[in-house]
Amino acid sequence: MAFFPHDEIPPQSLSTTLATFLSHHESTTSFIGAGTATRETKAAFVRTLLAAVESGGDQVVVKALTCLRILSREPNGCQDLFLRQGICALLKQAHLTASGSAYTETPVVVEALKCLCNVLLQHPPARGTVRESGGVGVIARILKEQNTALPPDSQFLFLRLLFLLTVDDQTTVAELVDPAVDLPATLVTLMHRPSGTDIKAPPAALLSEIMKTIYNLMSVGQTTVPQRNSGTQMVVTLANTEVDMEWVAKFQNLLPEIINLLLSCDATLPLSPPLSHTIHTLLNFPLTPYRSVFTDARGSELVQRLCAILGRTLGSENPRSASPTTTNLDEVVPPLIIVLSGIARQDLAAREEMRRILLPDDIDRSKPLDQGTSITSQLIAFMTALAVPNVRESVCDLIFVLSDENAEKLVKYTGYGHAAGFLYAKGLLSAPTGSGGGGGGGGDHAPIVVGGRPHYATNVDPITGEYEKHAAGENDWDGMTEAEKEEEAEKLMVLFQRLNKTGVIKAVVPGMQE
DSSP states (O other), rough: OOOOOOOOOOGGGHHHHHHHHHHHHOOOOSSSTTSSOOHHHHHHHHHHHHHHHHHHHHHHHHEEEHHHHHHTTSSTHHHHHHHHHHHHHHHHHHTOTTOOOOOOOOOOHHHHHHHHHHHHHHTTTHHHHHHTHHHHHHHHHHHHHHHGSOOHHHHHHHHHHHHHHHTTOOOHHHHHHHHHTTTHHHHHHHHHOOSOOOOOOHHHHHHHHHHHHHHHHHHHOOOGGGGGOOOOOOEOOOOOOOEHHHHHHHGGGHHHHHHHHHHSSSTTTTSOTEEEOOOOOOOOOOOOEEEEOHHHGGHHHHHHHHHHHHHHHHHHHOTTTTTTHHHHHEEEEHHHHHHHHHEEEEOOOHHHHHHHSSSOOOOOOOOOOOSSSHHHHHHHHHHHHHTHHHHHHHHHHHHHHHHOOOHHHHHHHOHHHHHHEEEEHHTTTOOOOOOTTTTOSHHHHHHHEEETTTEEOTHHHHHHHHHOOOOOOTTTGGGOOOHHHHHHHHHHHHHHHHHHHHSSOOOOOOOOOO
């Protein structure tokens, strides 16, 4: 059985016992569940560790905090750590008390911060204890005063704490956004890297925590429609939600940094943190009041970059397979597609650029539209992908927006079969019109209109969106050049000669009868 101290530990043996525990359990995530300890023995060990944290020397305190961090991976048996006294002990060792000493990073401080992160993750009520003990204000103050001068570990752990503390806690969010604290301004400073300088960009892990915290701040604290009053100016975010403009304005200085980060990211990277978290933050911003920030001097570069990320992400996936990768896809990709839909709704020039990239006029209709490697084929394939319902819904909505939210235009481009489920869900389903009108009726030469430009296709199957398979030779002869007609005639002559040689039938060429 794995080592676990079941009996009381003599003071002179404490350091050795803790070292032995750490050597056995560095990666352990379960003690009671694995049968290594009982609830009682684990709780007793936690109390011993808390006493050591309060009164031991630095080396013992570091070991005790590390043991507590490991034990807290399994909440069962950690009740004493989760109590106010336990939380305050961690805050004290992390230098996060209002009356404590000035913040300096030490091994004890770092381990206390890590342990505190685990506690807040595993026991959400502890977040309120940290706020009530003044920890939120101290974290924000240290970040504001020391900012980029803070060591990297402290920056990361402070942001991780703020992310956890702002989960569904409007009181904490209000404290952090208050002008006296102004956490958004602090985050701008952490993110900003002046052009032409040698200052390195923030590490990816730190950027992820910054973006997650921004998302929490904006989502948890935003004023929604039912709370508005007559003097409130409401705006629509890229997630198509109405919010209070006054609230969004508190974060407006972050928007240029977020967009610069998107434009400077490695275009070959997959959609993973911090890129995915950065895209999440855009969901809470409206485009209309910040049009110049979204477009700036770089024109449609943001739209092109987002479309490229989408194409790269969908290109390696099979819409018809149900696998762990597609499950992850259904969680990661929809926010990106929703952002694209929101931009297209609020900016006509961006919509036109997206149509050029995602729904080009010259789509190959000689084969099923959902077969192929192009981004267009991938999108149409995902319109009916049962394995990824969130991707399916968001893709359908994006194509609908790019079709000017016009069901007829959508059907003309994708075919009725691909669009039927989406249109039924929106209450827009109607019977498809016959072929000969580009899939949308209106005569033998009705165009498929995409981006305001007519695309004439007189033989598109209204169900599949493909060119109809006509009988051999029905329309081919009229479309041939004279040279092609002569070539076909020569082929027929050869066939006639072969038939004559068989003796079974006598093939007669018109004009050559005896």
